[in-house]
Amino acid sequence: MAVPSPPASQPPAKPAGPPPEVQARIDRTVAWANERFSAYYDAHPPPMPSRHGRREFGFMWLAKTFMVRHLAFASREELHRYLVRQAPAHAYYSTAYYDDPCAERMQDKAWRGADLIFDLDADHLDGSAERSFEDNLRVIRGETVRLVHDFLLNDFGFAPEQLRIVFSGGRGYHVHVTAPEVLQLGSAERREIVDYLSGQGLEFERVLGARIVHKRLGKRTVNEKRTDARADGPGWQGRIVRGELKVLEELRGQQRSEARLRLKSWGLSDEKCRELLDMLHAEERDAEGLTFLERFRATGQAPTGSAMDKVLRAKALQDMALASMTGETDEPVTSDVKRLIRLPGSVHGKTGLRVVPVPLMKGPPSHL
16 A cells, blocks of 8 residues: 655745734834934934945844845945935944955955944843833943943053944943054954953952061061052052942941841851951041041051951952942953944934944042
């Protein structure tokens, strides 16, 4: 008996679209939005990025799921005509420079370098869902100021003219670094920069430069662990001290019962908890007129064996100090040497806000 052939496989059925009357309203809305995009670009041609002839451009539209990319423009006028005629909802350009940006295969473009990019987005911050749009922008602006001043200008030593800050049109900022030293960095080197910003693998003892000092106390010799780290010290050394001070001042501002429970969770005994809280609340001043907390703020020094030394070596406090001082950025964006990023002067198709370059933000009034 012949075995019947299996039925021919059928292509999966396409999902049913909206009813015709709903689709008609969608089409009218998209057409109206496209007219608005076109009118905007007609009146506001975006400035061309530097070295635009070496950069790839890409675009996306409303109600379309694909991107058109591998494009290049020889002049601002050529880009302007394209934007007015095509009315894209999203416009991008490459952070990389190529010999042939129009080549469809990446290996045929001949990569020649890329700007260093930091993408700061409020969506990545803890608690963003509970904050308003305005509050999220305020928080991410503070993170951008810290990234620019604490890390890029101070730690890395970039010049202000080598930085460009752009409001993304959404919920954050893009920071572009165009210094010649960064253009040839590969993905691995750029990930190391992100590791530095986040304090990944940081060794507290080494960074703080801890050393043992022998002191005579009556007939006894006492070993004290000292560090030359200060709150206004360079790089991560000063940043750690500021983070520790921030946590200690939080403890001082809490009810003593709450602070004691917190310290006990870090492994301190009842005696050490009392000792530390007494020091934090002490109003007595030394020969230089400083309280204990003011002295620590000025020197970052704590003796070995004291409750203060024990709590400063507690991993919980170190983790909190580290988390409060890290730089905020999206690692995949920074490490990507062929990234497309929003074109300044364009419109963000989801929010309707412009992608706008902003002046270099002023730093905080104090390192604390």
